[in-house]
Amino acid sequence: MAFVGLAITFLGFLVSLGSLGISNSNTVRGVIVLVGIVVSLVGIMGVLNQAYMKNAIWKK
């Protein structure tokens, strides 16, 4: 799951980068970039960190 989290985090960056080629409207670009940021945050906090928490030291 940790690698899935990393992949999602990086995917968020690619979504944001893609906004440059998808539209010339700064509003549309801004919305897409925000979506990319949210995807990356989900990857870090929702997937990657959760994967490491499963084996957290206090649970041993």
Add this chain to the structure above:
Amino acid sequence: MKKVLLAFAMTWCFGLCGTAHAQPPATQAQPAPPPAAPAAAAPAPAMITDADIKALSGPKAEDKAKGDPAGTTTGNVSDIPVGDAKKGLTLGDIVNQVGQNQIAINFVWTLVAGFLVMFMQAGFALVETGLCRAKNANHTMMMNFMVYGAGMLAYWLIGFAIQEGGVGAVANLGGTAPLSAEYAVKLFGKDLGLFGMNGIMLTGATYDVGVMVMFLFQMVFMDTALTIVTGTAAERWKYSAFLISSLVMGAFTYPLFANWAWGGGWLATLGSNFSLGHGYSDFAGSGVVHAVGGLTALAMGILIGPRIGKYTRDGKATAIPGHDITMVLLGCFILAFGWFGFNPGSTLGASANGNLRIASIAVNTMLAGMAGSFAAMCYMWGRYGKPDASMTGNGLLAGLVAITAPSGFVNPVASVVIGLIAGVLVCVSVEFIDRVLRVDDPVGAISVHGANGLWGVISVGLFADGRSNYGGAWNGVPGSVTGLFYGDGGQLVAQLMGVATLIGFVFTMSFVLNLVIEAAMGQRVSAKTELEGLDIPEMGAVAYPDFVLKADAMGVE
């Protein structure tokens, strides 16, 4: 003589501005611009010729022999080097001296600012060590000490070339032309710079005085980013793994993003390539330095796991107090002092090109820092009943981190607002990371540098007032950086693109690189070492041998 020199200065400023050498006297006359006021109110500048210059003389030898207690005659025409002894002093000699003086001012300013930033390492060392337990003081202090040397060597070897190897000529430093090779890829029909290629080990043409100034200043910034990580991973990071991780970060992670933002890379050209304001604008490094450090710290915090005893078996966070709050607050003060090099120094000059803005940058820095500490103190006082000292210190740092990117583009009112928000944000973020994410961060570095670094980047896109002017353009786009509140929404999108890159790319890169180190040698010390304290097992000596540490802290039954 003073009048003649004053007249010359006026001639230089209004008639010859922008030329590298003086023109022959016959061609000096420039067409006067249309007068905005009646001609009588604006007398034409006096013309200066070589003959006038030759008429100048310094104080007589007998006068000089008497000394100059008032300082009125020291430094005069006789101190200007003559290019050709046969011709004597010419206008060209004086103009060259004016040019060199401007660059000299910028050199000295940038170098001194760099020295101040270097001293911030001492501040970080005190803050981090004070917030850790006494049994780990030697280890924590040594990490902060050696991150300077390890990072510097990696940066000298390859990092500087990646970051600045294609930045091109920097006018404030007299041109850094040897830094002229940027590797770029074609994407969406535009050239997007990825990394620089000149300046490896400062050899070849980069053995240049302007490049040296640039290297020193950028190097101490890089070291600031590296030392952020040591705080989050403190009290359980294997020293050898720390060294390797720091070398990698100094060589690759930091320089890559710094190139994209400051070295002519693709983020900096979002304005010229995609009409997003002035491109990603990060005046002194809320994103480049602090968010890179803070997000790498988050990656390390997740990877290395919390300290033993930080969480109970049901996952409830417990407080592990540091051992010296006086050390912490002294460190915060040193950091605030060093920040006067960090932000105002980022003009890379004090003369010409709008560089007198250093005054407002310094004031902005001061205001935001203290607003941050005030807000954090009030937040903690209201929420927990006491004005917590360590969080007040972190509030100061949060305000300083947040104002770092916008310091060159915003006004004092905006600086206070940015600082106040930063002070509250750091408190909320510490609670969130500690209790919700359950990432153990002994010094709050992820919140101070990561969360507030990102806030600083965003705040440029909101609060930049369009009143700054550094040579007429920023990132190759004419005019001044202007945020959403002053009419340019595109600037906010550029800033958000920087945030997306920091979270999505820099975090991932940092995590993967540290994962490789983890697989190769392990990042965390053994549980036994952690319980005993890292000082003896890792460093061979305790920090305070003449003091009896608490028995439980030493792992003694």
